[in-house]
Amino acid sequence: MIFEKYHPIMTQHYELDWLTTFKVKDVFALRNDADLAGKMNRDPDKTIMVTAAHVNRVMSAIMHNDALVWGIGDKQSHAFLGIFGFDVFTADKKTTEISFEIAPGAQQRGVMTEVLSHMLSFAFDELLVSTVIAKVSPEDTVTLKLLAGQGFTAERAENNLTKMILRKVER
Numbered sequence: 001m002i003f004e005k006y007h008p009i010m011t012q013h014y015e016l017d018w019l020t021t022f023k024v025k026d027v028f029a030l031r032n033d034a035d036l037a038g039k040m041n042r043d044p045d046k047t048i049m050v051t052a053a054h055v056n057r058v059m060s061a062i063m064h065n066d067a068l069v070w071g072i073g074d075k076q077s078h079a080f081l082g083i084f085g086f087d088v089f090t091a092d093k094k095t096t097e098i099s100f101e102i103a104p105g106a107q108q109r110g111v112m113t114e115v116l117s118h119m120l121s122f123a124f125d126e127l128l129v130s131t132v133i134a135k136v137s138p139e140d141t142v143t144l145k146l147l148a149g150q151g152f153t154a155e156r157a158e159n160n161l162t163k164m165i166l167r168k169v170e171r
Contacts (some may be wrong), residue, residue, distance in 0.1 A: 019069060084119060
């Protein structure tokens with residue numbers, strides 16, 4: 001499976017494309033946000049150079065078929081709204097771990113409801129994974145509710161995070 005071919009991906013209202021297609025200052029604004037970083041269990045990026053290095057690492061992981069990460073943009077305005085990724089795959093590529101961060105101004109627009117639904121179908125139908133995992137802060141009730149609405153169930157906590165699991169249901 002060659003990951004670099006999966007760009008861009010379109011939903012009804014959003015376009016998921018290479019992080020490098022978005023302005024690094026916009027990606028930095030997202031990754032510098034201390035509240036979002038805390039929810040993601042990471043440190044905020046302190047400088048734009050740290051963000052640029054992160055984008056380079058992400059692109060390298062995609063080219064090495066280790067991860068799939070997209071910037072989320074609005075189809076109409078082309079504004080950068082966030083990041084979605086299949087960040088970790090098992091060796092057999094049957095299980096993946098997802099992460100997503102949405103800019104504070106975009107959180108109330110239902111961006112992740114549409115994007116997550118689309119990308120879960122993509123994971124099961126195109127990537128042929130059987131299990132999707134999301135690790136979420138137990139205080140992040142909005143994300144926990146979003147994941148539960150997509151069929152995820154909490155299985156256990158790891159490193160102060162709730163591990164949410166979604167398994168493909170055979171029809």
